[in-house]
Amino acid sequence: xxxxxxxLSQAIGVSGDEDEVRDLILSHIQDxxxxxxxxxxxxxxxxRRGTGAVDLRVMAAAHMDEVGLMVTGFDSDGTIRFKAVGGxxxxxxxxxxxxxxxxxxxGVVSWVPIHLNRSDDAVDIDRLRIxxxxxxxxxxxxxxxxxxxxxxxxxxxxxxxxxxGKAFDDRAGxxxxxxxxxxxxxxxxxxxxxxxxxxxxxxGAQVAAQRLQPDIAFVLETTACHDLPQNPDEPDQTTITxxxxxxxxTVMDRSMISDPRLVRHMxxxxxxxxxxxxxxxxxxxxxxxxRSNAGVPSVVVANPCRYLHGPHSIMSISDFEYQxxxxxxxxxxxxxSVLER
Amino acid sequence: MEALIKKxxxxxxxxxxxxxxxxxxxxxxxxxxxxxxxxxxxxLICRIGQGDFRVMTAAHMDEIGVMISxxxxxxxxxFTNIGTLFPATLLGARVRFENGVIGTIGVEHQFTxxxxxxxVEGFYIxxxxxIAGNADVHVGDPGAFVREVMMRGERVIGKSLDNRLGxxxxxxxxxxxxxxxxxxxxxxxxxxxxxxxxxGAKPAAYGVDPHLAIALDTTATGDQxxxxxxxxxLGGGAAIKARDTGLIVPAPVKNLLIQRAEExxxxxxxxxxxxxxxxxxxxxxxxxxxxxxxxxxxxxxxxTTSETADVRxxxxxxxxxxxxxxxxxxx
Numbered sequence: 001x002x003x004x005x006x007x008l009s010q011a012i013g014v015s016g017d018e019d020e021v022r023d024l025i026l027s028h029i030q031d032x033x034x035x036x037x038x039x040x041x042x043x044x045x046x047x048r049r050g051t052g053a054v055d056l057r058v059m060a061a062a063h064m065d066e067v068g069l070m071v072t073g074f075d076s077d078g079t080i081r082f083k084a085v086g087g088x089x090x091x092x093x094x095x096x097x098x099x100x101x102x103x104x105x106x107g108v109v110s111w112v113p114i115h116l117n118r119s120d121d122a123v124d125i126d127r128l129r130i131x132x133x134x135x136x137x138x139x140x141x142x143x144x145x146x147x148x149x150x151x152x153x154x155x156x157x158x159x160x161x162x163x164x165g166k167a168f169d170d171r172a173g174x175x176x177x178x179x180x181x182x183x184x185x186x187x188x189x190x191x192x193x194x195x196x197x198x199x200x201x202x203x204g205a206q207v208a209a210q211r212l213q214p215d216i217a218f219v220l221e222t223t224a225c226h227d228l229p230q231n232p233d234e235p236d237q238t239t240i241t242x243x244x245x246x247x248x249x250t251v252m253d254r255s256m257i258s259d260p261r262l263v264r265h266m267x268x269x270x271x272x273x274x275x276x277x278x279x280x281x282x283x284x285x286x287x288x289x290x291r292s293n294a295g296v297p298s299v300v301v302a303n304p305c306r307y308l309h310g311p312h313s314i315m316s317i318s319d320f321e322y323q324x325x326x327x328x329x330x331x332x333x334x335x336x337s338v339l340e341r
Numbered sequence: 342m343e344a345l346i347k348k349x350x351x352x353x354x355x356x357x358x359x360x361x362x363x364x365x366x367x368x369x370x371x372x373x374x375x376x377x378x379x380x381x382x383x384x385l386i387c388r389i390g391q392g393d394f395r396v397m398t399a400a401h402m403d404e405i406g407v408m409i410s411x412x413x414x415x416x417x418x419x420f421t422n423i424g425t426l427f428p429a430t431l432l433g434a435r436v437r438f439e440n441g442v443i444g445t446i447g448v449e450h451q452f453t454x455x456x457x458x459x460x461v462e463g464f465y466i467x468x469x470x471x472i473a474g475n476a477d478v479h480v481g482d483p484g485a486f487v488r489e490v491m492m493r494g495e496r497v498i499g500k501s502l503d504n505r506l507g508x509x510x511x512x513x514x515x516x517x518x519x520x521x522x523x524x525x526x527x528x529x530x531x532x533x534x535x536x537x538x539x540x541g542a543k544p545a546a547y548g549v550d551p552h553l554a555i556a557l558d559t560t561a562t563g564d565q566x567x568x569x570x571x572x573x574x575l576g577g578g579a580a581i582k583a584r585d586t587g588l589i590v591p592a593p594v595k596n597l598l599i600q601r602a603e604e605x606x607x608x609x610x611x612x613x614x615x616x617x618x619x620x621x622x623x624x625x626x627x628x629x630x631x632x633x634x635x636x637x638x639x640x641x642x643x644x645t646t647s648e649t650a651d652v653r654x655x656x657x658x659x660x661x662x663x664x665x666x667x668x669x670x671x672x
Binding site: 215236238239251252256257258260263275277278279290291292293294295296297341 | 356357358360379380381382383384408409410411413414415419421423479480481534537540541543544545547548
């Protein structure tokens, strides 16, 4: 599974331009998933046929897109103007290596050298530029087009019990879902959705759910983790999740309150897991899915990940492997009685 | 009616965890409706009548509350809000968890920074039960505020009048419609998760597919010192919504409600709410769109444990809703 994760993490798919990731996913699922369909928004939809023992329409979703940047202009000095695509912290950008456009032109985010800048002030994202080494507007325009996506340029590294890389949010969820459909059949037909544009507002998942019309939905995600030692003088803040504590079940976030029956079911299957601390921060595809059609009971299972939405996230291999194990165990035990009130 | 208000308002039901309230309501309405069911998200939907014209009314069952986010170094439960909380209401408030444990809310720097009002993150819930340890409360547990319902003349005071009053209005209207009949098919929806963004109402409307919808809720008043300027007075009658931050009521719907109020001599006032929305906001965009209006009970101190309403306003909303549902409708 780590090889699969490596491949997915290294692929580039900033929101709205997920083609490279989609092609990769299609190559991994086409022998296992039937009725594969790329919908008008670009979501990959399909069904992993089950044994027929359980009559439930179950949807599982993971988003293909990642946060990044977009080219918005060219300056006369050959630098590139950009905007964020998805939730990005401008403070981590200066000095960052990036890849511009489908040609993956290498670049770096500009900053003022320390010789000239002793300011503690936060960076204003609108004053940053991307430097691809071009010396004029014309040569920059030859290398990139307006609207081109810009992705983090980082490598995938195994660090022993953890892995480091970009876009685990949500390629780790994609990798788990691929592994799940490649394994033993489930008692029900599993409707899978690899969605687009989650990072800009759950846009792909909404139409995916409208088409698939599930009875119940599971979202495979990756979530923040902030479990490093805290300054004892600072307010006692939540860790949100702990790395190594198992996949995190979301009870509540900004976009959804998970269905308590499904939360209970997930906990009861006996695979290590933790609760993501309920915060009004973050949202997932489940926020759109659970409100679709006449309503869909939904739950989120997420991999804890340090330095989320950055080029070098760190994730525990065991948390990641437990994500698919937890879902497999939960799905094998899933019956309509789980939804009884 | 006061007994029903007390029973429902004191019940436990933060957004997403409305099952106790739903059980209480179901016991009231089971015998009144032709059909009663619970939809996938937990909305309780009751049908009366079988006319061609489908009307949906909606009142949310959920209330604001808290959810435990972590246990801090000293063993206090830190929490996040469910719905909109006013920090000024928190110090000394009590919350109840589903297992019955009562938490007391304290604030950091209570004495040293007494003039400063922190956000929710500056407050904590004391769940200690003795010097040795805490009661059985965990991350992810939802809690609801605790307060008794009391009367002062025509005024009713309590927590969660938003929106158990809407539920009471719907139940009382159901009693009358069940007795008198309706030319329509009326779906009375008791919805979930309004306080976190009207998440239950839209799927409910998708399922019901109505031709007309009326959201029932409480609304603010404009008669408090230095309050928001608003032409709504406590005791001034049923509030007929013109607009709020999520819904502009189509003129035919608003005019229908005004016309029925005028015909029956029911006191009413026109509501323009600039700081909030109701289930109507999401119902109107269900499927291919639903003409949607709103009726509300004026309420002071909304989202506190001493929300204050007037019994005669509640009565007026029941009368008006009944008048609308029992007569033919052309939009």
